[in-house]
Amino acid sequence: xxxxxxxxxxxxxxxxxxxxxxxxxxxxxxxxxxxxxxxxxxxxxxxxxxxxxxxxxxxxxxxxxxxxxxxxxxxxxxxxxxxxxxxxxxxxxxxxxxxxxxxxxxxxxxxxxxxxxxxxxxxxxxxxxxxxxxxxxxxxxxxxxxxxxxxxxxxxxxxxxxxxxxxxxxxxxxxxxxxxxxxxxxxxxxxxxxxxxxxxxxxxxxxxxxxxxxxxxxxxxxxxxxxxxxxxxxxxxxxxxxxxxxxxxxxxxxxxxxxxxxx
Amino acid sequence: xxxxxxxxxxxxxxxxxxxxxxxxxxxxxxxxxxxxxxxxxxxxxxxxxxxxxxxxxxxxxxxxxxxxxxxxxxxxxxxxxxxxxx
Numbered sequence: 442x443x444x445x446x447x448x449x450x451x452x453x454x455x456x457x458x459x460x461x462x463x464x465x466x467x468x469x470x471x472x473x474x475x476x477x478x479x480x481x482x483x484x485x486x487x488x489x490x491x492x493x494x495x496x497x498x499x500x501x502x503x504x505x506x507x508x509x510x511x512x513x514x515x516x517x518x519x520x521x522x523x524x525x526x527x528x529x530x531x532x533x534x535x536x537x538x539x540x541x542x543x544x545x546x547x548x549x550x551x552x553x554x555x556x557x558x559x560x561x562x563x564x565x566x567x568x569x570x571x572x573x574x575x576x577x578x579x580x581x582x583x584x585x586x587x588x589x590x591x592x593x594x595x596x597x598x599x600x601x602x603x604x605x606x607x608x609x610x611x612x613x614x615x616x617x618x619x620x621x622x623x624x625x626x627x628x629x630x631x632x633x634x635x636x637x638x639x640x641x642x643x644x645x646x647x648x649x650x651x652x653x654x655x656x657x658x659x660x661x662x663x664x665x666x667x668x669x670x671x672x673x674x675x676x677x678x679x680x681x682x683x684x685x686x687x688x689x690x691x692x693x694x695x696x697x698x699x700x701x702x703x704x
Numbered sequence: 705x706x707x708x709x710x711x712x713x714x715x716x717x718x719x720x721x722x723x724x725x726x727x728x729x730x731x732x733x734x735x736x737x738x739x740x741x742x743x744x745x746x747x748x749x750x751x752x753x754x755x756x757x758x759x760x761x762x763x764x765x766x767x768x769x770x771x772x773x774x775x776x777x778x779x780x781x782x783x784x785x786x787x788x789x790x
Binding site for chain 2: 606636642684
């Protein structure tokens with residue numbers, strides 16, 4: 442495992458921006474936001490978001506609007522009525538139809554300068570590994586730890602920065618992982634927490650959490666600001682409380698133990 | 705000695721039955737505090753073993769496996785139950 446290293450954002454291509462693109466992103470280029478170089482990095486970057494429901498939807502939307510050059514979304518199944526309290530990429534017209542295809546079509550209407558790829562299922566181990574190698578950042582937004590830990594493994598194996606976003610009720614959590622340098626998801630949860638099929642959730646917290654996940658991805662990809670690597674942010678909207686916790690890395694973690702970073 | 709406590713994450717609603725702080729004997733440890741919290745929960749209610757344990761901003765593991773620590777007056781103990789919804 443010693444030969445695995447964390448990928449640097451400097452490895453991202455930095456294509457030029459057209460005048461139209463500069464005009465589109467005018468409000469997000471400047472002091473305290475993105476540099477032109479950072480915007481170019483976004484254009485050259487690829488992000489994977491899986492899944493694109495309550496949190497992944499707003500996350501993907503934010504990445505597309507910000508100008509991440511290629512956004513890959515993965516989500517299986519058809520949209521049902523109960524999704525519409527939080528899944529912002531859907532609509533009444535999408536009920537009963539495949540989520541991935543329709544969500545991607547909606548995202549494409551938001552920014553003609555980016556490419557959106559749709560995968561109509563949740564990636565298995567092999568596909569997750571392949572996708573991780575194509576991506577510069579992974580946003581994990583599935584409803585269970587099996588998928589989260591699978592994506593975490595793929596991120597660690599490929600050295601790809603990883604953002605885990607999760608929600609329950611009026612609570613949202615974020616964990617940002619820099620493989621080889623900070624705790625990975627498996628360091629935090631050595632035993633997989635139980636699956637809960639019908640969890641309560643309010644759309645407002647889904648959207649807030651998804652947007653914060655996208656913000657972390659944008660910082661990582663562009664080089665702007667300070668990514669919250671190695672930390673958990675828990676937003677308890679019910680009680681109006683936020684908790685930020687520096688996560689402890691497990692040197693014996695079966696996923697990332699022994700891995701080193703280039704930094 | 706006073707210890708501020710908070711439960712957040714998946715089980716935040718359980719925090720409503722807990723006091724905002726515990727009173728513990730001098731020299732008490734994290735194990736003592738967690739045992740006291742467990743005793744304050746209503747019958748049948750438990751916090752999940754995967755709950756993260758944070759003492760004074762330090763991540764010490766999960767309820768299923770955490771590093772014991774000496775408590776100091778005014779410390780804050782936060783128990784963060786895992787959330788997985790997507």
